[in-house]
Amino acid sequence: MKIKPYYILPIVVFIGMAIFLFVGLGLNPRETAFPLYEQSPPDFALGPLHEEQPGLTDEDLLGDKTVILNFFASWCAPCREEHPYLMALSERDDISVYGIDYREVSREKAIAWLYRDGNPFALIGYDQDARVVMEWGLAGVPETFIVHNGKVIRRYQGPLNVPIMQHDLLPLLEALEK
Amino acid sequence: MIAEIGHFALIIALMLAVAQSMAPLYGAWRRNATLMALCSPLAWGQFLLLGVSFLCLTYLYVVSDFSVQNVFLNSHTQKPLLYKVSGVWGNHEGSILLWALILAFFGAAVAMFGRRLPQTFKARVLGVQALIGVGFLSFSLFTSNPFIRLNPAPLEGQGLNPLLQDPGLAFHPPMLYLGYVGLSIAFSFAIAALLEGRVNALWARWVRPWTLAAWCFLTAGIALGSWWAYYELGWGGWWFWDPVENASLMPWLAATALLHSAIVVEKRETLKSWTVLLAIVAFSLSLLGTFIVRSGVLNSVHAFASDPTRGVYILGFLFVVVGGSLVLYAVRASTLQAGGMFAAVSREGGLVWNNLFLAAATGTVLFGTLFPMLADAFGYKVSVAAPYFNAVFVPLMIPLLLVMAVGPFLAWKRGNIAALPGRIWPAVILLLVGLGLAIWWQGAAAPLEILGLATGIWLLASVLVELAGRINLFRTSLGGSMKRAVDLPRGAWGMSVAHAGMGLVVIGMAASISWEREVISLKYPGDSSTLGAYEITLQDVALKQGPNYRYHEGTFIVRRDGAVIATLYPEIRNYTDPVTQTTEAAIYPLISGDLYAVIAESGANNIPGEPKRWGVRLYHKPLIGWMWLGAFMMFVGGGLSLSDRRLRVGVAQKAKQAEASV
Numbered sequence: 001m002k003i004k005p006y007y008i009l010p011i012v013v014f015i016g017m018a019i020f021l022f023v024g025l026g027l028n029p030r031e032t033a034f035p036l037y038e039q040s041p042p043d044f045a046l047g048p049l050h051e052e053q054p055g056l057t058d059e060d061l062l063g064d065k066t067v068i069l070n071f072f073a074s075w076c077a078p079c080r081e082e083h084p085y086l087m088a089l090s091e092r093d094d095i096s097v098y099g100i101d102y103r104e105v106s107r108e109k110a111i112a113w114l115y116r117d118g119n120p121f122a123l124i125g126y127d128q129d130a131r132v133v134m135e136w137g138l139a140g141v142p143e144t145f146i147v148h149n150g151k152v153i154r155r156y157q158g159p160l161n162v163p164i165m166q167h168d169l170l171p172l173l174e175a176l177e178k
Numbered sequence: 179m180i181a182e183i184g185h186f187a188l189i190i191a192l193m194l195a196v197a198q199s200m201a202p203l204y205g206a207w208r209r210n211a212t213l214m215a216l217c218s219p220l221a222w223g224q225f226l227l228l229g230v231s232f233l234c235l236t237y238l239y240v241v242s243d244f245s246v247q248n249v250f251l252n253s254h255t256q257k258p259l260l261y262k263v264s265g266v267w268g269n270h271e272g273s274i275l276l277w278a279l280i281l282a283f284f285g286a287a288v289a290m291f292g293r294r295l296p297q298t299f300k301a302r303v304l305g306v307q308a309l310i311g312v313g314f315l316s317f318s319l320f321t322s323n324p325f326i327r328l329n330p331a332p333l334e335g336q337g338l339n340p341l342l343q344d345p346g347l348a349f350h351p352p353m354l355y356l357g358y359v360g361l362s363i364a365f366s367f368a369i370a371a372l373l374e375g376r377v378n379a380l381w382a383r384w385v386r387p388w389t390l391a392a393w394c395f396l397t398a399g400i401a402l403g404s405w406w407a408y409y410e411l412g413w414g415g416w417w418f419w420d421p422v423e424n425a426s427l428m429p430w431l432a433a434t435a436l437l438h439s440a441i442v443v444e445k446r447e448t449l450k451s452w453t454v455l456l457a458i459v460a461f462s463l464s465l466l467g468t469f470i471v472r473s474g475v476l477n478s479v480h481a482f483a484s485d486p487t488r489g490v491y492i493l494g495f496l497f498v499v500v501g502g503s504l505v506l507y508a509v510r511a512s513t514l515q516a517g518g519m520f521a522a523v524s525r526e527g528g529l530v531w532n533n534l535f536l537a538a539a540t541g542t543v544l545f546g547t548l549f550p551m552l553a554d555a556f557g558y559k560v561s562v563a564a565p566y567f568n569a570v571f572v573p574l575m576i577p578l579l580l581v582m583a584v585g586p587f588l589a590w591k592r593g594n595i596a597a598l599p600g601r602i603w604p605a606v607i608l609l610l611v612g613l614g615l616a617i618w619w620q621g622a623a624a625p626l627e628i629l630g631l632a633t634g635i636w637l638l639a640s641v642l643v644e645l646a647g648r649i650n651l652f653r654t655s656l657g658g659s660m661k662r663a664v665d666l667p668r669g670a671w672g673m674s675v676a677h678a679g680m681g682l683v684v685i686g687m688a689a690s691i692s693w694e695r696e697v698i699s700l701k702y703p704g705d706s707s708t709l710g711a712y713e714i715t716l717q718d719v720a721l722k723q724g725p726n727y728r729y730h731e732g733t734f735i736v737r738r739d740g741a742v743i744a745t746l747y748p749e750i751r752n753y754t755d756p757v758t759q760t761t762e763a764a765i766y767p768l769i770s771g772d773l774y775a776v777i778a779e780s781g782a783n784n785i786p787g788e789p790k791r792w793g794v795r796l797y798h799k800p801l802i803g804w805m806w807l808g809a810f811m812m813f814v815g816g817g818l819s820l821s822d823r824r825l826r827v828g829v830a831q832k833a834k835q836a837e838a839s840v
Binding site for chain 2: 004007008010011014015017018020021022023024073075076077084103105109112113115116117140141
């Protein structure tokens with residue numbers, strides 16, 4: 001029986017893919033330790049989303065208050081889901097909520113969205129070419145990081161939701177307060 | 179009691195599937211007619227038992243039996259009946275049961291319509307089908323059993339995600355599953371053909387109707403899902419390149435390629451091993467889609483509860499089914515003899531280009547969807563989003579559409595490229611006129627958008643010209659043309675209708691993106707906005723009570739030249755179980771396009787003591803309705819093709835007899 005090499009190609013490609021899928025199963029996107037854990041935030045300086053406002057730099061994350069840094073985009077549907085939680089967090093005095101807007105199709109849309117649904121972010125940096133997003137190691141939007149005393153201590157991939165808020169984020173903020 | 183009946187029916191169905199996966203395959207190998215003959219009754223038995231099981235689960239939902247865990251977690255007494263029923267498949271366990279039911283349904287359909295298939299072939303097809311059934315039924319019973327009881331029984335259920343409480347979405351999963359699972363038949367036919375070592379025109383004729391049917395359902399399922407995203411997510415968009423959306427797009431692309439390459443096998447007895455590979459790949463992508471959705475390896479808006487054990491199970495299953503079939507392919511594909519040769523410019527040539535572009539597009543989407551995970555495995559974190567897909571997918575689609583327009587003009591074997599301009603020039607005129615009209619009507623747009631629009635018009639025009647040529651329009655009397663039109667095979671009509679539908683889809687996409695107008699602002703009741711030629715006034719916002727939610731309903735009056743032409747009522751719904759807020763866009767379809775209105779509570783910019791301002795978003799989306807109409811035409815075109823005499827099994831049999839007697 002003759003087996004031609006190009007007939008073997010599909011199974012080879014598939015086995016390669018299956019191995020990655022298996023590895024991928026082990027890497028639960030919510031549980032993996034992330035490279036920035038307990039590190040200082042990477043250096044960056046981003047221009048603003050809205051021209052009349054200030055942008056965002058890594059210096060802004062190093063203040064006395066705990067910082068919640070949220071990566072978002074107006075085209076991202078899950079970002080809309082978590083929006084109310086960010087709005088609620090933005091009303092607290094003990095923390096600062098900052099945002100990095102990632103790769104918009106049109107900046108006007110993003111501005112209009114924040115104008116309409118409310119803007120939880122005290123400062124927004126606009127990352128058009130996704131360079132800062134890469135430095136932070138994002139797997140997608142939305143993602144939320146917590147920076148405390150100059151160190152990145154938490155990463156939430158995907159939208160914030162009731163379990164994350166109740167069982168992790170709010171207790172953590174409470175513990176940091178003490 | 180009812181839950182136990184459903185549970186037992188499921189267990190017995192698994193046993194029948196095990197029997198069906200062994201006896202007929204063994205019988206086909208040993209040429210034992212008695213064992214082979216078992217395949218049909220077993221397929222029927224499996225279908226009936228799963229039908230009983232599914233009805234039991236549906237009954238439990240309808241009567242809100244919260245002693246069953248699945249019902250407790252996903253239903254609620256206050257839910258309207260339609261959503262109690264659609265809640266059956268609105269969750270993981272129920273949707274897997276639905277998958278298994280549809281798989282058994284297709285098995286029974288082969289048992290019924292395949293009476294004239296050669297006995298060994300039919301036994302092998304149903305045996306392979308049952309192997310897949312064993313996989314899904316044991317998945318259901320061992321990791322995702324919908325009939326598990328709760329003790330004590332809670333008084334009230336936890337409710338269904340309100341985003342899913344929508345008529346569009348109630349029917350989206352069953353449609354999609356009919357498509358996904360329908361491809362299993364093409365897969366089983368491909369495996370049976372590899373086992374027999376024979377693929378011929380007759381095989382293509384058997385495979386094609388099943389693929390066509392699956393393709394129709396996939397088309398309808400994707401369109402329904404996209405339509406749902408359009409009016410329910412309230413974002414004005416209809417496609418987000420979400421992993422779960424991609425999971426349904428990939429099998430569709432592969433099935434489209436398969437549909438077309440099967441024609442080449444049927445007409446010219448060539449491209450055989452490629453077609454068999456496509457049949458395997460199309461179903462494998464359906465399984466991969468299931469893996470992506472069910473395992474939670476990729477973050478997605480479609481937040482089904484995910485569970486790593488299930489992921490491991492599906493991956494193992496995927497490995498056995500896809501790996502096994504590709505090994506079989508590697509060993510046996512060379513036994514499939516290639517048939518006739520053809521020139522580069524010919525109908526077959528066009529179909530090969532079609533296949534190349536579709537395969538490349540499938541690969542691009544697959545790569546983009548899996549890349550974040552692939553990179554993760556190497557320790558890099560990257561994100562892949564709409565910009566990647568738009569940049570890579572669209573440039574592949576444009577040449578595909580150009581080939582699609584020209585292909586039907588070419589003859590089989592060797593096309594005459596010199597004669598092409600003489601036949602196609604009216605389409606060029608139609609294109610220029612159409613494009614001119616569009617720009618005159620709506621104004622200029624970005625070059626890429628104009629290119630997209632031109633491609634759509636070009637496709638539509640060439641379909642019309644090709645059809646006019648076939649019926650000798652303007653070259654003979656109108657009556658003569660009518661007669662020719664009636665006599666055209668349904669398959670030809672099906673192709674024209676489906677291709678024209680694709681043209682409409684592309685025009686709808688391009689026009690609605692190019693010339694979308696939007697107003698986003700904060701308004702007091704009484705304020706007006708101007709959107710193109712329309713003046714839209716927010717008259718009032720009232721708080722009302724729905725069946726299981728409270729909602730704010732905005733009233734927008736639309737005027738054109740001072741005359742009221744429509745009233746729009748968008749809603750913000752607040753559900754209590756579980757607590758969720760959803761927006762319901764109000765859409766008023768005009769001939770020129772949709773008027774689309776959404777309201778939202780605005781947290782910001784409210785001044786205490788003053789009347790409340792509302793976030794208002796208004797869109798005019800020109801020709802977006804053509805997209806849904808086009809998708810519907812593709813569905814109808816597939817159905818027309820399916821009803822072609824040529825594809826009926828009896829006819830194929832006669833053709834085979836004729837072939838044998840030659």
